[in-house]
Amino acid sequence: MYNPPYAGPRPRLSSSAVGALILGVLAVLSTPLFGLFLIMPAAAVITGALALRFTHTQGLRGRGLALWGFWLGAAFFLFDFLLLLLGIWGMKLEG
Numbered sequence: 221m222y223n224p225p226y227a228g229p230r231p232r233l234s235s236s237a238v239g240a241l242i243l244g245v246l247a248v249l250s251t252p253l254f255g256l257f258l259i260m261p262a263a264a265v266i267t268g269a270l271a272l273r274f275t276h277t278q279g280l281r282g283r284g285l286a287l288w289g290f291w292l293g294a295a296f297f298l299f300d301f302l303l304l305l306l307g308i309w310g311m312k313l314e315g
Contacts, residue, residue, distance in 0.1 A: 234275050237282030240268035240289025247296040257300050264293025 243264035250256040268290025275283045 231279050231281050234271055234278075234280040234282035234286065236267060236271035236274055237280070237286040237289070240264060240271045240293075241285040242289070243267050244289035244292030244296075247293050251296060251300060251303075257304065258297060261293045261297035261300060264289050265297060268293055 243260060247261040247264045250260045268286050268288075271282065271286035272290065274280060275286055
């Protein structure tokens with residue numbers, strides 16, 4: 221009877237990757253809140269980039285979570301920045 225070799229314990233889940241995903245979701249939810257307009261998406265991008273590095277160098281799990289947090293933050297940073305430019309442009313047209 222064949223028994224496969226013991227693979228050992230699974231690597232830990234990166235807490236920074238979980239944090240990046242949470243910040244990415246908060247970036248999506250904070251778009252209508254002008255007080256946190258660009259802060260949450262920027263924090264998601266920075267945390268996501270750091271989490272990607274940690275998962276690669278330390279062999280942790282959570283690369284997908286880090287990628288989701290990074291790309292949600294990046295997309296909503298650009299979206300929020302375009303909304304800000306649109307608001308400034310609208311105020312200039314108004315007078």
